[in-house]
Amino acid sequence: MDILQLIQSNLLTPIILFFLFGIIAARIKSDLKIPEAISEFLPIYLLAAIGLHGGIEMRNTGFENMLVPMLVAIGLSLLFTLNHYQILRRLGKFNIFDSYALASTYGAVGAVTFSVGLSFLKNQGVSSEGYIAAILAVLEPVAFILAIFLTNMAVSKQIKAKKRSFTSDDTSDIDVGIQNKTKLSQVLHESVTGKAIVILLGSIVIGYIIDEEGFSSIKIVFDEMFTGAIVIFMIEMGIIAGQRLDDIKKVGIFLTAFAIVMPTFNGIIGVLVATAMGLSLGGAVMFGLLLASASFIAAPAVLRHAIPQAKPSLYITSALGITFPYNIIVLLPIMFTISSILHTGEGSIDLFNYVIKNWI
Amino acid sequence: MKLYNVKLLTITCEILAQKNIIEILKNHEITGYTTYEVDGNGARGLRGQGFKNEKNVKVEVIMREEKLSDVIEEISRTLFANFAIVLYVSDVGVVRTEKF
Numbered sequence: 001m002d003i004l005q006l007i008q009s010n011l012l013t014p015i016i017l018f019f020l021f022g023i024i025a026a027r028i029k030s031d032l033k034i035p036e037a038i039s040e041f042l043p044i045y046l047l048a049a050i051g052l053h054g055g056i057e058m059r060n061t062g063f064e065n066m067l068v069p070m071l072v073a074i075g076l077s078l079l080f081t082l083n084h085y086q087i088l089r090r091l092g093k094f095n096i097f098d099s100y101a102l103a104s105t106y107g108a109v110g111a112v113t114f115s116v117g118l119s120f121l122k123n124q125g126v127s128s129e130g131y132i133a134a135i136l137a138v139l140e141p142v143a144f145i146l147a148i149f150l151t152n153m154a155v156s157k158q159i160k161a162k163k164r165s166f167t168s169d170d171t172s173d174i175d176v177g178i179q180n181k182t183k184l185s186q187v188l189h190e191s192v193t194g195k196a197i198v199i200l201l202g203s204i205v206i207g208y209i210i211d212e213e214g215f216s217s218i219k220i221v222f223d224e225m226f227t228g229a230i231v232i233f234m235i236e237m238g239i240i241a242g243q244r245l246d247d248i249k250k251v252g253i254f255l256t257a258f259a260i261v262m263p264t265f266n267g268i269i270g271v272l273v274a275t276a277m278g279l280s281l282g283g284a285v286m287f288g289l290l291l292a293s294a295s296f297i298a299a300p301a302v303l304r305h306a307i308p309q310a311k312p313s314l315y316i317t318s319a320l321g322i323t324f325p326y327n328i329i330v331l332l333p334i335m336f337t338i339s340s341i342l343h344t345g346e347g348s349i350d351l352f353n354y355v356i357k358n359w360i
Numbered sequence: 361m362k363l364y365n366v367k368l369l370t371i372t373c374e375i376l377a378q379k380n381i382i383e384i385l386k387n388h389e390i391t392g393y394t395t396y397e398v399d400g401n402g403a404r405g406l407r408g409q410g411f412k413n414e415k416n417v418k419v420e421v422i423m424r425e426e427k428l429s430d431v432i433e434e435i436s437r438t439l440f441a442n443f444a445i446v447l448y449v450s451d452v453g454v455v456r457t458e459k460f
């Protein structure tokens with residue numbers, strides 16, 4: 001299928017149109033606003049729906065199939081986070097805090113992006129493996145934990161170096177270091193008990209228990225209304241992205257390029273690896289999207305506490321203002337096309353088996 | 361009626377700093393405080409729009425003067441550099457001084 005054609009038809013879906021509409025509403029300074037309670041409710045609803053679907057489908061596929069993709073996803077996420085850090089620190093010349101914060105923002109997953117991906121596949125009449133919802137839940141804290149751990153290491157190393165050079169006390173810095181260190185377990189606890197993961201895991205378990213039979217009574221809310229709910233949420237996302245459009249200038253050319261190139265690279269690798277692992281057409285797209293997406297709802301909450309020195313204006317603006325629109329408008333159709341080619345053209349898969357061998 | 365002089369510490373900060381502040385208060389054995397969500401404009405631009413995580417919050421704490429400077433010192437040392445935060449102190453009178 002022609003990629004451009006797919007992008008074009010993707011542009012005209014309600015999800016994207018409402019997102020663009022939200023941006024316009026913000027640009028003309030309209031007072032249009034989704035009530036706060038609703039915009040807080042919608043992510044919970046979306047995650048519950050994703051979890052239920054995942055749980056039901058996991059009953060059909062079983063747990064054994066899930067293990068390898070999950071471990072590979074965790075491995076890739078960690079690898080990508082380190083890779084991001086090197087690129088940002090070496091090439092982008094960002095300071096250590098911004099580099100780690102951005103690296104983990106892009107290593108983490110975006111639940112909203114994931115929802116849009118699911119509804120994109122639904123629109124194309126393609127299904128995906130249910131256990132990807134479980135991977136979403138597991139992957140969520142991974143990149144943050146790594147980044148926070150490495151930041152703590154770097155900070156205590158700096159303090160040690162400082163201590164050695166001054167020998168006399170510089171207590172304020174030492175305090176900062178101690179404070180940062182105790183935070184890791186706290187961050188771990190917070191991100192695992194955070195509402196996103198709790199609702200997602202809870203719904204997966206409930207979905208697994210109730211199966212299709214029990215689901216039929218709530219299907220109207222959690223299945224048929226799913227895309228409609230995303231549309232409403234997209235208005236809100238559009239408005240927030242629109243309000244930040246001016247900030248993009250402050251983000252700089254390097255980070256703007258990073259926010260587009262990195263997800264493309266990660267996403268395509270994700271699709272290739274998933275295909276090599278034997279995931280379906282839709283599953284490979286979702287797997288790629290997991291790795292391509294950047295977190296912009298969970299990230300600020302975690303990073304502001306764990307790496308307060310990093311500027312939130314950088315990581316929120318680039319993730320929400322650049323990467324999110326790019327992912328749902330352009331990258332999603334690209335990954336879908338690649339995945340379709342891989343799954344229909346048999347000859348090419350061997351090549352990617354070769355690629356995956358190098359990875360493992 | 362006799363009013364006793366105590367201090368009111370008011371902190372306006374980003375909502376994600378609220379936890380740190382309450383932690384600091386706890387370290388100084390202060391358990392009573394009032395918070396409310398606010399929005400406004402400041403050095404870090406218009407705040408209170410967009411995500412819930414980017415809202416501002418106002419924390420009010422009544423305390424005796426003895427504890428005040430330690431609390432303020434710790435807040436300034438740990439939070440001023442990285443968070444959107446403003447704090448000020450005023451004199452207030454309370455009836456039941458034993459509460460603070």
